[in-house]
Amino acid sequence: MAVDRRKVAVFGAAFVLRLLLICFFPSLPDLLTGRVEVSTPVNSFKRLQEGLYLYTRNVSPYDGGVFHQAPLLLPLFSLLPDVKSNPVPTAVFYFLVDLLNAQALATISESGQSVQSRLHSAIRKHIRWDGVSVAAWFLFNPFTIATCLARPTSVFTTSGILFAVSNAVDGNSLNAMLALGFASYLSLYPALLFVPLALLCYDQRVQKCPQAPSTVVFILQHGAILFGSIAGLLGLSVLITGNFWEFMSATYGFHLLVPDLTPNVGLWWYFFIEMFDSFRGFFLGVFWLHLASYVGGFTARLRRQPLFIITAILGVFAIFKPYPSISDASLYFALLPLYRHLSPLMRYTFFAISALLYSSLLGPAFYHLWIYAGSGNANFFYAITLVWSLGLSILLADSIFAALRDEWEQDHPEAKGQEVKQV
């Protein structure tokens, strides 16, 4: 097998860059771990350390308000050396996970699914980046680097999702479902990706052997696989913790009910701080329903591009999930370059990018004004999270428009490049 020199260079450079950052700024990982933009109550590395400390001393980490992450992470991290005295192995472990994620991305990109699938063929196929460029875009994204150094456990959820997609585009539907099961086990919300992912697997299967079963049967089969994999992981977790309901309510119950309102880049925390007590339950339901509603809409309308559905839903997660962080945004930004061919069709790119830059620069400043300087109040940071969400949703809506326009142009090749209108 010929070694791709460009790929080795990109991966090596990404690794060395991260290594240099922790060598020259040894306090940087702990600083980033403490940032609310990166660490949320459900993925914080410091909380993981606390859970690990209790776990290794035979105290149930779920019998407390600090640790809300999946139980299988505990034995995994207890294998790594103590991070206080020896931080490098843990950091290198996270670097490698990042490189694996980039490899999965390169696989997805090289499969060409984003431009050419069973039901869809983009008209601007030639405008496209190869796998190494997409991987480089992911590896050198400052959000990804910050996430990697801060060591949140959401990195593993990202891996699960990327591996699920990369296996799906390769036609390994079983592995895809197992990987999605792992991601859903870690943080619940990736389960919403099931239908588009199953559709992606189904399209691959039909392309390979035309006598594939009907869509419904295929989806039910794969639903069973997903369910089985999650059940297996939960079974392992029970073996580790010994108390099923305790860890279920401390992890998934925590995701669903959002009791911890620590600030983050999302929209939920301030809303539920200020919500009247009697309406809290109602709005929790509305917010979750709203998050799930996109899945149905996208799946129905963009059926021809399952990979794009997954990308768009990941964008929705980055905006509307209860505890979003910049690691979710970095996953969305990692998949967007697959749709380089849509960029000529996008209308508000400048505005969206400006809003994102504006909020990512002003966010930390306003947080400092509120928490440390005391010269601003909570509204400063809240306003920035609104701008951030607005920027992301403009980008999301614009990319969906471009994808639909692309589909339309495939149906009407004569109208390529014409002015269009939606009626």
Next chain:
Amino acid sequence: MTVPALFSLLLALAVTLWSLPASASSDYQEQLFLQPLPQSSLLASFNFRGNTSQQSFDNQHFRYFPRALGQILQHAHTKELHLRFTTGRWDAESWGPRPWNGSKEGGTGVELWAWIDATDDEEAFAKWITLTQSLSGLFCASMNFVDSTRTTRPVASFEPTGDHPHAEGLHLLHGTLPGEVVCTENLTPFLKLLPCKGKTGISSLFDGHKLFDAAWQSMSVDMRPICPSDGECLVQIEQTVDMVLDIERSKRSRTNPIPRPVPNEQLLCDASKPYNSEDTCYPLEKASGKAWSLQEVFGRSLNGVCPLAESDGSSEQSVCLRVPHERQVFHSEGAVEHKKPDGFTRCFSLSSSQPFDLSIPEQPGQVQVPLEAPVLHAERTIVGHGQERGGMRIIFGNPSKTTSVDFILFESLPWFLRPYIHTLQATITGPDGVPREVPSSELVTGTFYRPAIDRERGTQLELALSVPAASSVTLTYDFEKAILRYTEYPPDANRGFNVAPAVIRILNAPGSAPVYIRSTSLLLPLPTPDFSMPYNVIILTSTVIALAFGTVFNILVRRIVSVDQAAALGAQSLKGRILGKLVAIRDRLRKKETKVE
């Protein structure tokens, strides 16, 4: 010396050594102990103790035991109760060890712990809630706010002081209210529990204005069963009030309480200070001690003897004063002074009919009453800045040159302070003064940790520690400050939240009475949202969500057409047809105009 005289002498001696006689000669006794402390302070320590037999307690025959309290305790199945109301800070550096070895004081605010008879934890908690609610009504304190988040079940920090024949069914529960302001409305019900109700006896000295103006004061109520090996079980209630009064401040007249500066010529300056000059002065404390009398310090004189405390017609030596024997003390007529052989203590037998007063003049050049050094210094502070996270730092100093100190540190933290126990670090500073970091396991011999659950229970941390001789140990750990829902903040949200003091139980002397130290309470500032704009936040967030949802679904449900097609499609719609008609009418009008021309 007759036998009763010898007995009373022994009794008084025992009281001066701060120890508790196991059984009392009569069923009700009261004692007042006074000791001038450095920095012109006066420690006044009142003790009232009543016994009743277990049988009459069970049959609700109350004589010395207050009925109001007794019925509450029976209703809540409480076998042993300790209730503390404390304000101020005991200055151990200048005042020495605490009265009663700290066993009769509480943390700032209200502290309550009880042994409750119940079959399981839930039942014990239900009875505990009954108890706190009832005591809240009885003492006019907010003890009804002792809910599950402020209740802990200490494992090693407290032991029952009474004798319990059936100890296996007992549950210890402990609650604190560090923010409670102790004041006169708590003193009035406290006095009503006493047999003489503050009318006669030493309790007649209590005046809310003076008591709560003290630099430090602590009121306690203890109820415990006592079972002597040979006799019938007793139920004992003991109430104490300890206070440290600033003599100068207490002597101020009530009609004109504004403090005035000392005139220059009366100032006594420390000439050894380098900055001492005509216009700068470091005031020296008078070596002679302040002059004072009961009347001046308490604002009233002692009103005879409580008749219930009398035994065989003559009163006990109920007032004791600890000053050197050389010092002159004047007392009112009818009282008899007894000097004790230790050279510092004198007690007074009071006449039951006459008021009693005591006055000490200023007297230069005399020996001071020696103060013992405390066994352990402890100090607890919050470090760090910002409203996001912080750290707790606890410093223990062992002044002894030869022995190490073993103790248990008990912390109960509110749930919105989230400690990271894996960051627990110990630094030890030896006699050489060089701090060195050690693994916390080297000093901590045992840990009990129950983490907090949001809105359900607080953190409970008990550490068994040992500090080597002539060293000081600093413990630190990080914590995070939670942000609350806006309805969970008190009206003065930016003042911060009170964190209960740590309780330190020193273990060194086996078999003897336990020694307790309590740190000061802490103030924890939390991040606050903007309380003025719940509607605005709901509206703005909903707008952003609606914008995203609207845009995305607008794009999803509409068809894409080219601009030409759009025009054609537009012509078929209702709006298009109306527009078409309008255009036609306009064109016709224009045509008519051209014809006229």
